[in-house]
Amino acid sequence: MPDSARLLVLLAFSLGLVILTVALGLTADNYAYFLSKRIPRLLAIILAGVAIAQASFVFQTITQNRILTPSIMGFDALYVTTQVLLVLMFGSLSHLVVNPYINFVIATTSMVAFAVILYRFYFNRPHRNLITLLLVGLVFGQLFASISSFLSLLMDPTTFAMVQAKLFASFNNVQTDLVYLCSPVLIGVSLLLFRLHPSLDVLLLDQDNATSLGVDVAKLTHQIFILSAIAIAVATALVGPIMFFGLLVTNLSRALLQSYQHKVQLQGSALIAICSLLAGQWIVENVFTFATTLSVLFNLLGGSYFIYLLIRNRVA
Amino acid sequence: MIQVNQLSKCYQGKKVVDGAQAQFERGKVTAIIGPNGAGKSTLLAMAARLTSRDSGNVIIDGKEIAQWNTGQLAKRLAVLRQANSFAMRFTVQELVAFGRFPYSKGRLTDRDNQVIHSALAYLDLVELKDKYLDELSGGQRQMAFIAMVLAQDTDYVYLDEPLNNLDIKHSLQIMQVIQKMAHEMQKAVVIVIHDINFASCYCDTILALKHGKVVASGAVDEVIQGPVLSSIYETPFEILTVKGKRICSYMV
Numbered sequence: 271m272p273d274s275a276r277l278l279v280l281l282a283f284s285l286g287l288v289i290l291t292v293a294l295g296l297t298a299d300n301y302a303y304f305l306s307k308r309i310p311r312l313l314a315i316i317l318a319g320v321a322i323a324q325a326s327f328v329f330q331t332i333t334q335n336r337i338l339t340p341s342i343m344g345f346d347a348l349y350v351t352t353q354v355l356l357v358l359m360f361g362s363l364s365h366l367v368v369n370p371y372i373n374f375v376i377a378t379t380s381m382v383a384f385a386v387i388l389y390r391f392y393f394n395r396p397h398r399n400l401i402t403l404l405l406v407g408l409v410f411g412q413l414f415a416s417i418s419s420f421l422s423l424l425m426d427p428t429t430f431a432m433v434q435a436k437l438f439a440s441f442n443n444v445q446t447d448l449v450y451l452c453s454p455v456l457i458g459v460s461l462l463l464f465r466l467h468p469s470l471d472v473l474l475l476d477q478d479n480a481t482s483l484g485v486d487v488a489k490l491t492h493q494i495f496i497l498s499a500i501a502i503a504v505a506t507a508l509v510g511p512i513m514f515f516g517l518l519v520t521n522l523s524r525a526l527l528q529s530y531q532h533k534v535q536l537q538g539s540a541l542i543a544i545c546s547l548l549a550g551q552w553i554v555e556n557v558f559t560f561a562t563t564l565s566v567l568f569n570l571l572g573g574s575y576f577i578y579l580l581i582r583n584r585v586a
Numbered sequence: 587m588i589q590v591n592q593l594s595k596c597y598q599g600k601k602v603v604d605g606a607q608a609q610f611e612r613g614k615v616t617a618i619i620g621p622n623g624a625g626k627s628t629l630l631a632m633a634a635r636l637t638s639r640d641s642g643n644v645i646i647d648g649k650e651i652a653q654w655n656t657g658q659l660a661k662r663l664a665v666l667r668q669a670n671s672f673a674m675r676f677t678v679q680e681l682v683a684f685g686r687f688p689y690s691k692g693r694l695t696d697r698d699n700q701v702i703h704s705a706l707a708y709l710d711l712v713e714l715k716d717k718y719l720d721e722l723s724g725g726q727r728q729m730a731f732i733a734m735v736l737a738q739d740t741d742y743v744y745l746d747e748p749l750n751n752l753d754i755k756h757s758l759q760i761m762q763v764i765q766k767m768a769h770e771m772q773k774a775v776v777i778v779i780h781d782i783n784f785a786s787c788y789c790d791t792i793l794a795l796k797h798g799k800v801v802a803s804g805a806v807d808e809v810i811q812g813p814v815l816s817s818i819y820e821t822p823f824e825i826l827t828v829k830g831k832r833i834c835s836y837m838v
Contacts, residue, residue, distance in 0.1 A: 334673050468692025474674045475684060478636050478667045483738070484660025484688040530674040 273527045273534050280526075280541035287548035288312065310446040315547050317449075317456040318505035319515070323543035324463050324536050325498035325505075326516025327523070331470050331532070332494050333404065336524070337579050339516035340502045342404060343388065344411025345381050346511030349503070351418040352380045357433050358421055370447040378503040384410075385499030389492065440510040441551060441564035452504050459501045460540075466493065467532035474530060512565045514572020519543045521575065587611055588663075588742055588774065590633055593642035594798075595625075602628045604798035605642070610774045612741060615764055617785035618778045620795035621819055626778045627667070629795065630744050633776075634665040646742070660688035664735045665744040678722070678730045679715040682706055685737030705737040709763060725756030732763060743767060745777045749784065757781075761788040786810045787831045794818050806832065 271279075292308050326339040356366050356376065366372055388410070392403040422430055469490055472480045477487050523539035550564050590608040594601065603625040610616050618626045631637035633644050635651055644651040646662060654662075664685075682705055686698040694702075706712050709729045719727055728748060735743055748764070749757045765788050768775045779785050785792055785806075792809040794802040796818050802809045809815075810832045815823040824835045 336673065468687070471692060472684060472687050474672060474676075475681075476670065476672060478631075478665070479670065479684075481636055481656065482634065482660065482663075482665040483684060484657035486656050530676060530680070 273529045273538075276527055277534070277537055277541065280538065280545060284541050284544040284548070287545060287552075288316075291548055291551070307446075310449040311444045312548075313453060314444045314446065314449045314508050315441060315551065316544050317453055318509040319519075319543035319547045320460055320540040321456045321501040321505045322512070322516050323519045323523075323539040324460055325501035327520045327532070327536060327539050328463055328466070328470060328494050329498050329516075330520055331473055332491050334476070336521060337517060337576060338404065339513075339520075340498045341511070341513050341516065342411065343385065343407035343499075344414050345384070345499065345502045346506055346513065347411045347414035347418070348381055348384055349377055349506045349511060351414040351421075352377050353433060354418045354421045354425075357429060358425065362429050362432050370445060371451060374445070374448050374451065374507050377507050378500070381503035381506070382496070382499050385496060385503075389495050441547070441554075443510075445508055448508055452508050455504050456501065459497050459504075463494070463497055463501070464533075464536055466490065467536060470494075470532040471530065510565060512568050512572075514576060515543075515568045517579075518568065518572040518575055519546060521579070522546075587647070588633065589645040590629075591643050591645070593629065593632055593639055593644065595628055595632060595637070595640050601798050603632065603639075603795075606795070606798070606800050608633075608793050608800065608803065610742065610776050611791075612774045613768055613772045614774060614790040615768045615788060616774070616776045616791045616793060617789040618776065618793045618795060619780070619782055619785055619818075620801075624795040625798040626795050627746050630665070630746055630776065630778055631667070634663060634744050635659070636665065636667070657688060660738070660740075662740050663742040663744070664738040664740040665746075666731055666735050666748070667746045668750055670731060672719075675718050675720060677716050677718055678711055678733070679706070681719060681730050682711075682715075682733045682737050685734040685739075688738060701739060702737050705733040708736060709733045710759075725752050725759075728752060728756065728760060732760065736767070741773055743773050743775045745775070747778050747780065749779060749781060757784065764788065782810070782815065782834050786834065810834065 291312055296304055329340045330336050330338055360366050388407060469485045472483050472485050480487050519539045519542045522542050523535055527534055527538045550567055554564050588610040590606060593603055593606045595603045606629050620626050632639045682702050686694060690698045706715055709732060711729055711733055748760055761784055764775050767773045791805055794809055801818055802814050812823045812825050821836050826833045826835055
């Protein structure tokens, strides 16, 4: 089956799942209420999933590595740290915490600022090495995680419970207030990433060949880095951190679609993201009856797949 | 024409390239020779904007290399380095099609497809065009890369050790293609090469580097001389003339 047919099948699956998610159990009496609840949530899940999938895919292209995702740079951990710090400094009833818009702006700004600072640091060094950048990101991620778990210990339990319930977004606790604010940002980032697809294809030929073919590798890397930081930051604010999701969908897309072209693969990973999130959500609701969450499910699957990739690469 | 002036680069306090002076003219094959670690590849990389330099300048068609828009420069200058291994699998045709990126930015036109086809035909790859690169022999793969460079349709072509690990048949084939690119297509072809007999028989000018410095440069007859080569390689040399070509004998 050619890639275009496979993309169509994926599209059909996605649409089917979307309709199912929206329409299941609607009656003439309840539809207004159900739709007002379901549509923003669906929109949040789809946009966040697509953003994470595409950001992860292009991040893997610039790092020439299939098992990295932008999460490694510590964005998720920084999100949690920001929230904990806000509560600790301004109290759990502060505007900065309670108002979803202000809170969102602070959280995403800090994540994007962190990405920019890291990137500046990387570019001002004489010998640029992406691996150094990734390691520095990894160390900062650990630092943020330690800071937030240390600070959480200082809180009294009721405040901490509030922080968790209110601020740590998840698929069961989608920040629906933010959906309409985030949508244009995520759609914009997705389109910008997609527009870079011809240059990204050339980058698959390694840096020297890409430069010879007229791609400004430094500029492209910079753009991708900032765009994926924004995508991950906004998606995390919307649906919370899911470490291994990006890894899972990008590699599924590569396994399912034969083309190397980003045009095809970005569409593929976006559709796979939608299918797997909606199907996963259905499984969580109907099979596990909310005994587990989608994030846990994806981290289990993605984590196992990650270990499988590591073992397979070591053998090969 | 490409003019290299006083080009220098240090790695950790050691001068890898030291005040190199060179000129690459269209219609000629220039060979850069010299012992290991002489700075040949670094010189080529700096003259192609792949590596940063510490001082000196590179003038391409009257314009300093840093002033060129990198996308525009890709229509004038193509460079191929050693060891090309990719994260993705590509077929020969897909690889060669990348050569058209500076013109088409990924959307191939009829003209692009013509150029791709003639590059494939020129390197005798038409039958292999749907094979994946990892299914080819080292020689065939190198031919595919040269076809990509050819499809890029530039006036200047740099090849870093194009004969590395190739057998005699493929080496000869590639040298003949290189010669035709310079003499028939009027390109300036610059190659880094270890085999000085290939340099002597197929190139027009030779640039010899030692410890980062240009120690000899000029036409083949001027550089391929016993005393010159002996001092570059610290090995006794004897030059024989076979069928009008200068052949180096360096077995002790």
